Amino acid sequence: VVPSDIEAHKALDDNERYKVVWTVLNALRAHDDRFNATVNKIELNKKKPGQILVGRPEVSFENGKPVTSSGDENRKGQEIAEQLSLQFQELQSVIFARMVQKVGDRRYWEQWAKNVAEIAERQIERINHLIKESEKHKKAFESFLVGLQKNINPSITQQEAVEMLSQHTITKPVFEALFEDYSFVKNNPISISMQKMLNLLEANAVEKDTETLDKFYESVRKRASDIDNAEGKQRIIIELYDKFFKTAFPKMVERLGIVYTPVEIVDFIINSVDHILKKEFGRSISDENVHILDPFTGTGTFITRLLQSGLIPKKDLQRKYQHEIHANEIVLLAYYIAAVNIENAFHDAFGSKEYQAFDGICLTDTFQLGETDESESFLSEIFPQNSERVLKQKKAPLRIIMGNPPYSVGQKSVNDDAQNQNYNKLNIRIGQTYVRESSANLKNSLYDSYIKAFRWSSDRLDKNGGVICFVSNGAWIDGNAQDGFRKCLEDEFTAIYVFNLRGNQRTSGELSRKEGGKIFGSGSRTPIAITLLVKKPKQSKKKGEIFYHDIGDYLSREEKLHIITKFNFVGNSSINWKVLNPNEHGDWIHQRSSKFDTFICIGDKDATEIKQLFNPFYSRGLSSSRDAWVYNSSNKKLHKNIESSIFFYNEQRVNYHKKLKKDIDIIKHLDRDLGKIVWTDTLIRDVGKNIEYKIQKFRTISLYRPFFKQYLYNDKLLIHRTYQIPKLFPNEGIKNIVICISGVGSNKPFSSVITNIIPCLDTLEKTQCFPLYYYEKREKQNPSLFDAADDNSEYVRRDGISDFILDNAQKIYGKRVSKEDIFYYVYGFLHAPKYRETFANDLKKMLPRLPLVDEPRDFWKFSKAGRELAD
Structure with missing residues (x-):
């Protein structure tokens, strides 16, 4: 019996009260295959099974007395009966649904x-x-x-x-x-x-x-x-x-x-x-x-x-x-x-x-x-x-291309053996368009499968125009590397509709909660967007009009799907389309500030000018690609892991050269068990060259995560990418301090820490390290008069802070300003809440740029704050 004053789904949530019902039904299912099949088909059929009846009383009640459901003499009773009938219909649907959940067998x-x-x-x-x-x-x-x-x-x-x-x-x-x-x-x-x-x-x-x-x-x-x-x-x-x-x-x-x-x-x-076909083409x-x-x-x-x-x-x-x-x-x-x-x-x-x-x-x-x-x-x-x-x-002659393109960017490691196929002509077209128009340094993501889908479809549409509509990874909307992709969409299409469904679960904390539910459930952690592109034969070189709608914050997957169902199509007047006006950087949303460009860049390795705070010897954090082996909180366990890893590598190397040394495709013949080793291109190359690995005494302390140190086996043979770290920390006897900041394109808010030990690439997200000093091997002949020798005479110490910024700072604040003062000024300024808040979009999309403050007292305040934070 389900009380009439309680909503059906809430009543049936009372597991104890209705436990006996589900127990009896499960017993019937166990002994009757026909009943089992009937239950499992309930949710699939439009017509509900006649073998299962959900009953209700033929009369309704008011004040404890029966009321007929028809007759002119008691209109109120008739209304009550009708309401009960409607409630029963809802109850019947809920009971059938709950029966599938409680009795149906998906196991x-x-x-x-x-x-x-x-x-x-x-x-x-x-x-x-x-x-x-x-x-x-x-x-x-x-x-x-x-x-x-x-x-x-x-x-x-x-x-x-x-x-x-x-x-x-x-x-x-x-x-x-x-x-x-x-x-x-x-x-x-x-x-x-x-x-x-x-x-x-x-x-x-x-x-x-x-x-x-x-x-x-x-x-x-x-x-x-x-x-x-x-x-x-x-x-x-x-x-x-x-x-x-x-x-x-x-x-x-x-x-x-x-x-x-x-x-x-x-x-x-x-x-x-x-x-859109009707609106734009009359078809x-x-x-x-x-x-x-x-x-x-x-x-x-x-x-x-x-x-x-x-x-x-x-x-x-x-x-x-x-x-x-x-x-x-x-x-x-x-x-x-x-x-x-x-x-x-x-x-x-x-x-x-x-x-x-x-x-x-x-x-x-x-x-x-x-x-x-x-x-x-x-x-x-x-x-x-x-x-x-x-x-x-x-x-x-294709006029409509629509669907859900693949999201994969290729394998995470060679062990996976899941690399995407290479398409030479398609890649050339991407290079001629999206890559050429991009100002980003790292452009690999422009060859992701879903980006390829846009390029292929754009070229495949009929010459008389048409419509492309994909639901895809939505990272392109605001991604750094996709600036060229966005610019090309403007150039190639007359109208662009972007419905941002959010759901980026590569974020964390409050930001992740704001992104809301994942449209594809466990199928994807990336943000998702519906993109509709209209291509008409152009009479002018006018850029395409961009219509953008953000589904909103803190919405569950179900709420998002309900909104989509309610809207039904892009032409619904209840969709609040925002017309976007991209800036010169190709930003569509979260646009960068023009004021930020007037500041001095923290560093630029490709710069032709010298107007930067640091010399171009900054570095990404150490990227091992095999953290489970080369990092550990226990020195003893670290030694054991390295020992087994090197033994396994040498075993695979010997086996390969004994049996299959003529086969060029080495990886096919290696054991790709991720529990034993992670194969990267450098390790595979060394197998081919028959290079034997030996365990070394390269142990040091590393900043693995903010305020969390671990032992590190710092051997370049087992470290996938060292970047410029060997110039910042050549050996354990040489001291240094580096400012670590979030890298470009981070999914998390900008952050900065300072350390005097080797940082990991994931200390912060995509960590970039700006040093007080960097070191170069001393040339035995022709030493420079200006070389600053460290205690270890094998290396020459050079300043991380540029001469350009020292000259400018001394002109404003006086000759007593040193490069070390500027180093701590930078660290202090990077922690200024107003700076981080005002330029949050800029700090996400490019390396920091900083001003030299007008007043000397403000400079010294920031420098002092930086020193105190470092301590």
């Missing part, structure tokens, strides 16, 4: 994912063995691999091809179980080609694995049977896809940045594209010859929702489906799922009983399409139909 799916990972591993080993041992299998596989390389990407490896075969073997019966009405497996061109290859291998299946998978397939069949709508089946497919990939192929998930796009965002994008998304491409279709959500949206009238649906809608996918399983989702959605919307394959989907690498000339043939004997589809798409 089996999780367990299946783990089983699949193990079975996939065994299948991969078995296929590799067959290819190696059987000449017949080897020859067939070589043709198969060439076909994949022609259709997808020339860099497809044998291992990746074998993984695809494993995916196909495991998932083929899933689709047959889900779609019994028509055989996707027998009609899809890629599936047909895969099956031909696998027909050679099926006789070698392991009985135990087959038995395990058969149980799972039966589970899918039970859950999928009698589902009354396309969306329900799609939810099952996506659930399987999500669990399968994260467990069975985690490196592929990381390399390709695989995340599932919430339908709220997909619908917003589809509706926005249709609105509709359903018009003839308006070709649409989802270049990174994943599980096909964008095309599926488009077919279900009602934006394409039924009279146009067949034409759009057969000729004008295109989709690409590089991952085999995702391609299969996208194809069946799209085909199922079409049959549902069109009402066709006859199976019609979706010929617009290609198994291919979208970026690779721009690498081949029209004269180069995609045709392959192994995948003939897919090749024809690719060629057809390449000729299509």
